[in-house]
Amino acid sequence: MNTQLLLIQVFNGLVNGAFYALLSLGLAVIFGMLRIVNFAHGALYMLGAFTAFALGQALGLGFWPSLVIAPVLVGLLGAVLERTLLSRLYGLEPSYNLLLTFGLTLLTQDLVKQVMLSRFAVSSAPYSPPEVLSGVVNLGFVVFPKYRLFVIALSLVICVLTWFVIEKTRVGAIIRASTENPGVTRAFGIDVGKWVTGVFAVGVGLAGLAGVLAAPIYSVEPYMGAELIITTFAVVVIGGLGSILGSVVTGFAVGVLAAVGAALYPPVANTLVFVLMFVVLLVRPSGLFGLPEGAR
Amino acid sequence: MNKTTCALLTLALSLPTAAHAQTLSGGSIRVGVLTDLSGVYSELSGQGSVKAAQLAAEDFMKANKAYAGKISVSGVDHQNKADVAGNKAAEMIDRQGVDMLVDLPTSSAALSAAAVAKGKKIPVMVVTGGTTALTNESCNKYTFHYAYDNYMLANGTGTAVTKRGGSSWYIIYPNYAFGQDLNRQMTAAVQENGGKLAAPSDATPFPNTDFSSYLLKAQSLKPKIFGTMQAGNDLVNVVKQYNEFGLKKQGVGLGIGLLFETDVAALGQDAFAGAIATVPWFWNFDARSRQWAAKFEKAFGKKPTWAQAGVYSATLTYLNAVARAKTDDGDAVVKALEGATFDDMFARHATIRAQDHRVLLDVHTVQVKAKADAKETGDLFTRLSTIPAAKAFMPLSESKCRM
Numbered sequence: 115m116n117t118q119l120l121l122i123q124v125f126n127g128l129v130n131g132a133f134y135a136l137l138s139l140g141l142a143v144i145f146g147m148l149r150i151v152n153f154a155h156g157a158l159y160m161l162g163a164f165t166a167f168a169l170g171q172a173l174g175l176g177f178w179p180s181l182v183i184a185p186v187l188v189g190l191l192g193a194v195l196e197r198t199l200l201s202r203l204y205g206l207e208p209s210y211n212l213l214l215t216f217g218l219t220l221l222t223q224d225l226v227k228q229v230m231l232s233r234f235a236v237s238s239a240p241y242s243p244p245e246v247l248s249g250v251v252n253l254g255f256v257v258f259p260k261y262r263l264f265v266i267a268l269s270l271v272i273c274v275l276t277w278f279v280i281e282k283t284r285v286g287a288i289i290r291a292s293t294e295n296p297g298v299t300r301a302f303g304i305d306v307g308k309w310v311t312g313v314f315a316v317g318v319g320l321a322g323l324a325g326v327l328a329a330p331i332y333s334v335e336p337y338m339g340a341e342l343i344i345t346t347f348a349v350v351v352i353g354g355l356g357s358i359l360g361s362v363v364t365g366f367a368v369g370v371l372a373a374v375g376a377a378l379y380p381p382v383a384n385t386l387v388f389v390l391m392f393v394v395l396l397v398r399p400s401g402l403f404g405l406p407e408g409a410r
Numbered sequence: 411m412n413k414t415t416c417a418l419l420t421l422a423l424s425l426p427t428a429a430h431a432q433t434l435s436g437g438s439i440r441v442g443v444l445t446d447l448s449g450v451y452s453e454l455s456g457q458g459s460v461k462a463a464q465l466a467a468e469d470f471m472k473a474n475k476a477y478a479g480k481i482s483v484s485g486v487d488h489q490n491k492a493d494v495a496g497n498k499a500a501e502m503i504d505r506q507g508v509d510m511l512v513d514l515p516t517s518s519a520a521l522s523a524a525a526v527a528k529g530k531k532i533p534v535m536v537v538t539g540g541t542t543a544l545t546n547e548s549c550n551k552y553t554f555h556y557a558y559d560n561y562m563l564a565n566g567t568g569t570a571v572t573k574r575g576g577s578s579w580y581i582i583y584p585n586y587a588f589g590q591d592l593n594r595q596m597t598a599a600v601q602e603n604g605g606k607l608a609a610p611s612d613a614t615p616f617p618n619t620d621f622s623s624y625l626l627k628a629q630s631l632k633p634k635i636f637g638t639m640q641a642g643n644d645l646v647n648v649v650k651q652y653n654e655f656g657l658k659k660q661g662v663g664l665g666i667g668l669l670f671e672t673d674v675a676a677l678g679q680d681a682f683a684g685a686i687a688t689v690p691w692f693w694n695f696d697a698r699s700r701q702w703a704a705k706f707e708k709a710f711g712k713k714p715t716w717a718q719a720g721v722y723s724a725t726l727t728y729l730n731a732v733a734r735a736k737t738d739d740g741d742a743v744v745k746a747l748e749g750a751t752f753d754d755m756f757a758r759h760a761t762i763r764a765q766d767h768r769v770l771l772d773v774h775t776v777q778v779k780a781k782a783d784a785k786e787t788g789d790l791f792t793r794l795s796t797i798p799a800a801k802a803f804m805p806l807s808e809s810k811c812r813m
Contacts, residue, residue, distance in 0.1 A: 119626075119627070119630060122626055122630075123623060123626065126622050126623060126626055129622065130620055130622075231453075235712070236453075236675065236676055237450075237452070237453050237676075238643050238646055238676040239676065240650070240676065240677050240678050240681070243654075249656065250655065250656040256626065256629070257629060257655070257656065257660065258655075259654045259655055259656070261654070262622075262654075330654075331620075331650075331651070331654065332619045332620070332647055332650070333643065333646050333647055333650055333676060333677065335643060338619065341617065341619065342619075373622070373623050376614075376623035376624070377623045377626075377627060380582075380585075380612045380613055380614050380615070380623075380624075381585055381613050381615070383614075383615055383623075384615045384618075
């Protein structure tokens with residue numbers, strides 16, 4: 115393959131990388147702060163896409179309002195889930211929250227499928243990008259859909275913003291303190307429980323946002339998150355569990371790797387990420403950007 | 411001879427006929443629809459296929475009074491998994507006493523169920539599974555392949571598209587039995603008609619949502635036709651992204667291996683407009699197909715897909731064979747089916763080839779209409795040509811079937 119084609123694929127890989135980054139960012143925030151392995155993340159991503167579709171069908175809302183409303187709704191649902199279900203499992207073995215969130219995934223998928231079939235008479239629905247972003251733009255080296263460029267840009271902004279809030283602001287400091295040592299933080303008069311719920315809601319909201327962004331590219335269907343979530347978990351592990359920078363950088367890197375792989379030798383495209391995970395874990399068991407357990 | 415004697419005599423003569431009309435196992439014919447009731451193919455087959463088989467049973471009982479009340483239809487979910495399909499087939503035959511199996515979407519599931527049914531001497535009518543293995547290396551005495559197969563799709567679409575100026579192709583296919591087979595057949599059909607491949611075909615992961623890498627490759631290769639052998643939801647994603655990358659405007663046409671009405675509905679007619687495919691049937695083909703489709707829609711609430719229409723036809727063909735054999739014994743029904751010729755609302759000029767059990771019927775190459783050209787709801791296809799039954803399917807000389 116010539117250099118130009120390779121460059122094109124590197125560029126193209128950033129789009130999928132954007133989704134991996136947004137999703138693993140949410141997972142990393144939730145795991146880093148709350149020690150919850152949220153297996154329902156893929157289903158919540160799908161719920162974001164489905165909410166955007168349903169808002170469009172029921173209320174005639176277009177892409178832009180949905181881009182704000184759907185993640186908020188998914189975030190609120192996340193808060194409810196955390197308060198009513200997940201919070202009961204704190205202090206128990208992690209396998210409990212894994213089972214719970216996996217069950218929630220199955221439940222959500224089937225529920226959405228039922229609603230789509232009975233209410234909209236389809237099991238896979240189309241969703242169009244907004245008018246200004248439809249069509250392609252000639253970048254000189256490649257003709258590329260405008261909407262995909264927007265996805266790369268927006269997710270970069272969100273990633274930087276999240277990183278900034280957590281690392282550089284007072285809010286971030288409280289969140290970090292609440293998870294590092296909840297007892298001491300409570301002693302400062304901070305309601306740790308509320309912060310935990312808030313962080314979970316935001317993390318899940320990020321998945322919802324990724325879902326809305328994905329709707330115009332992939333068709334909206336109940337199982338759209340199932341495949342993606344596996345790769346996303348690999349991304350989180352490679353980047354270092356809980357590391358925000360790690361998940362964003364690895365997210366984009368894995369997207370690029372898969373795109374280049376798909377162009378060079380398609381059958382291995384989906385396997386490459388696991389090969390990478392294997393190699394990284396051999397060399398750095400705590401992931402690329404993860405700190406060793408003792409150093410936290 | 412007075413009137414009473416005459417009537418009595420007639421009655422006496424007719425009685426044994428009625429009693430001998432059927433020797434049915436368990437006193438009735440049980441039709442088993444083994445299908446996908448929950449997954450990706452549930453819309454194009456699923457409950458609609460069960461309904462279609464029920465309609466066939468009702469119509470048959472109306473026409474053959476001797477069988478009234480003696481046919482039952484049950485639908486079972488095989489989840490598109492080969493192991494589940496095999497287990498469910500065995501369960502249906504052993505526990506429910508099912509006398510035949512019909513539908514069978516997903517090639518691997520169809521092959522698995524067919525192998526089980528063979529051991530139990532139960533006829534199987536595969537309608538929705540596509541692999542040509544069913545009538546080749548994996549053929550058996552009890553399996554019949556109805557409606558379509560990969561050879562027919564490739565032969566129809568590859569020929570039609572290439573002859574209409576699609577001189578160079580770039581093909582992608584899902585990397586499993588169905589996709590690999592369809593890619594082989596399609597490539598051969600393109601080359602036989604003077605077309606060439608702009609680059610070797612690419613095998614894509616299955617299932618897969620993102621096809622951008624291949625679409626960008628197509629952008630640089632500039633073939634006349636971007637051929638996609640994906641099916642169901644994967645096909646919907648490919649076509650969606652084909653439009654997103656603006657390939658049509660860049661002069662790259664779309665060639666589709668396997669197309670169901672539900673795929674077009676999922677994405678909207680305009681996304682598919684202009685694409686050419688081969689189908690065994692469509693609801694507004696003629697008055698007969700329309701009439702049946704209306705009846706189905708009334709019973710089911712939706713227009714039938716060609717897979718569902720095929721299930722109706724296959725079930726009816728089976729029941730007619732039972733009537734001819736006067737028994738539902740597997741071997742006798744198979745004998746009655748072999749070599750049979752018929753013509754119904756779905757299968758035109760149909761013959762059941764005795765040597766490999768391929769059901770030959772007329773098929774159509776169609777082009778998807780733009781929404782603006784549709785004359786009524788669900789008016790999806792313009793018929794380009796009809797391929798006669800004798801030419802549509804793999805010739806016997808190429809078949810690897812040893813029964």
